[in-house]
Amino acid sequence: MKKEIICTVCPTGCTITVEGEGSNISSIEGFTCPRGKQYAENEFIAPVRILTSTAKISGTKCPLIAVRSKTPVPKDKLFDCMEEIRKLNLTAPVKTGDVLIANVCGTGVDIVASGNAD
């Protein structure tokens, strides 16, 4: 499989071409720095993203509180995680960093509050 990856490490935005199967990379071209190479490898093998969204909350002025995955989750799990977040129905107070869903969708990553509601 061959994939063209636009590097997002710095604003330069190199286009890096990676070829391989699964976690085996046979060729990688177009990077201009080691961080870019690392990024492209990760993107090819197991791309991950920080997921942010909102969750319903009562007992405070704003009907929503911002939430996030504490660390990046696999890209292909984003919509599954969104479904779990949709089920949340919180009550204030909630503090930044409070764990709202532990180990979301078996990713090993927690969904935490990314704002305060008091």
Add this chain to the structure above:
Amino acid sequence: MYKMNCDVCVVGGGPAGLSAAVAAKKQGAKDVLIVERDETLGGILQQCIHPGFGLKLFSEELTGPEYFGRFVAKAKELGVKTLLNSMVLEVGENTVTCINGEYGACEITAKAIILAMGCRERTRANIVIPGTRPAGVYTAGTAQRLMNRQNEMVGKKVVILGSGDIGMIMARRMTLEGAKVMAVVELMDFLAGLTRNRVQCLDDFGIPLMLSHTIVDIKGNDRVSSVVIAAVDEKKQPIPGTEQEIECDTLLLSVGLIPENEISTNAGVELSPITKGPKVNQFMQTNIPSVFACGNVVHVNDLVDNVSTESATAGKSAAMYAAGELTADGAIEVKTGENVRYVCPQTVVPTEGKVELYFRVMKPQKKVELSVCDGDTVLVKRKAIKVNPGEMEKLVIDAKDVKSLTVSVKEA
């Protein structure tokens, strides 16, 4: 009328105002007051729930609320005062007039004032999109507020005009919440926002990016029913025959931001015709010595980290001014050289210490050398693989004894 006194009064409690207030307090200003129109601090970051903030300042990828939360905590700790739900109507040399539901009309007397009102979005009318005027045409930020703070979904089938960061972030946001984003349409032949947003907000979700295209018609009498897009030529004029109609119920606009300076203008603050924000020196001081300005009210930034840094300078300087410790005479104009649209600060007072010059290029350029010269002397230079109007550049100079300053971006 309710009257108050303080050393430094900050107009606006967003990231700029918060950072300025914290810095003023750290510098030793006794009474620092933030006047904020919203019921909470944080400004626009309250609705920016996406990550990407703080990479420069905290080496962490924070969300908007996490980012401003740190400043709010610091402000509280240092004893910064706040007047919330208060809209400033007028600023004078040493007065800030506002109205507030609890106190009525308020007049605040301050030794120094910091303008940190931020910016507003350009609208459909600013860019003159013909067509009907139905419901469902929103600026991206308005849609973001409705979704992230008011829990209201703005639409289900969306076209976005403008590849600015807010537009791309809303493309992802709406997709994750179940809407279908039909396309992001960009007039220019390059991306307006950050590359990472293109990758993570558009490419990840297969949302088409149509460069060199624009919207030539909006249809629908009640709610948007479709938009017509067309390719543009080099002069950015629609090419007849390239029109295609995209069915949608919502059009989001991410077509630029304008510093919000009605209060500044009325106060007699001189604005730059390019940035549309106050002209400032390296202390973020305006032509009125007691009035300082920082953040997007001065010039539209792409990274909030830069806003915080620049605003800290404003806060510090304002505190010094309030204490009678800031003199800033003999400022020289910073000139824009080749491929430089503007430089902020616009003037520099020759004095001890480092001065950060932030600037934007006019057009994308590859393999360049960025430099600041004093006449024929190169004060500082740096090479870059690529520059882009969407990304702010910075050069740091030593401002001692400088006679003239020109910032240029030339082929390396």
Add this chain to the structure above:
Amino acid sequence: MKTDVLVIGAGAVGTAIARELTKYKLDVTCVDMREDVGGDCSKSNSAIIHTGYDAKPGTLESELVVSANPAYDKLTKDLDIPFERIGAILPAITDEQFEKLPEIKAKAVKNKVYDVEFLSKERILEMEPNINPEVKGGLFIPRESIIDPFLFVVAMAENAVANGAKFLLSTKVTGIRKEGDRVVGAETTNGYIEADYIINAGGLFCDEVASFVGKDEYKVIPRKGQFYILDKNTECKVNHIVLPIPTATTKGKLMTPTIHGNMLVGPTAEDLDDKFDKSTNKLGLDSIRDDVTKLIPNVKLQDTITQYAGLRANRNPEGLNIDTYEDVKHYVNLSGVRSTGLTNSISCGTYVANLLRDMGLEMVWKDNFIEKRKGITRIKDLPKEEQHKKILENPLYGNIVCRCETVTEGEIVDAIHSPIPATTVDAIKRRLRAGMGRCQGGFCGPKVIEIIARELGIEPKDVRKNNSESYMVCGKVK
């Protein structure tokens, strides 16, 4: 439901007629298919109260416009709405135009507009430094005036309500019932309304209403006019209504201050088939630029904060007509009310009242007619001390929702609960200008939705921009 007089259409004309009739001991009902008063034409026009100097002499239109103009000083004071007699200047830029001036003045005299004056080049440039320096001279029409067209209609409607009239909005007339040679009532989407007299002030749709009584001697040909509104802080402004010298085919495009200090530039004139087509187009907007720069070379159209199009209810054959029919008694038909409609609305009111008397309606003056109407108190216009007092009485007056036009939550709540309730985002905008400023509702829009929903006890998704399908949001995110 039963009423003495049913007025169809709540635009300027219908509303003025309804208000005029409330001066008599009559039960008056005004219906409109729209969600708010202000109709179609009455809300998107050049917002000018004309003198009639350029009307076709001897016509009904001339008579109605010319007689209406002097009434506005008192009326606008009584109704508590802004009005300014700023006067109009007609600059002749070319020699050919200059030669036309005597003819225009003569026509004004024929229309009994006697106060049109000649202006020298120097005088014009003194009065309007931004006019093309090529100007050869021109005319001054002192009583050409500016008004807020939305507030004008709202104020008349509120005053009519205060005097007992009923307004049924979102109510479309679908048929008119006749018995013998007279009308007896109207079928509407809100049920049948029995009426002794029916007035058709349907504007753009007056031909459709007329067809319900079997009259089809004319067709409405909507004539579109596109406009630009410029920011208050645009550099190149004018102090008067600056009108071009009309040509054989068009009255041309003007530039004028609005009563709120913006600049208005336009309109185009395009005949259409579609009565709902209020879209702007590049061709039209470009033509405004081309034409107006001939008058005001430095006009900065890039300072635009909005563009819009309105439709004039022109008819074919042309001309303003107020008709009664031998075979359709108890019925008055108004048609061809065009760009002068805002001005002559009040004359139409008097004229129609007179017709009704002639037709046999018993018209007895009320001795308790309320002349004065008080508008919503605008916080921004109050002196500081009064602002302070008002806010301490009600904190909502201290919460500014629209920052461009300085509109508070208290004023919005007042508008929602006013005699003609503002129940949509546009209705609020028309009454208070919230969302009409430079950010065009970007900042206040979400809050206005929230306030309307709260005050009316509805869900935000049921809040409309204007018409029934113009929903603002489509449900909860979570």
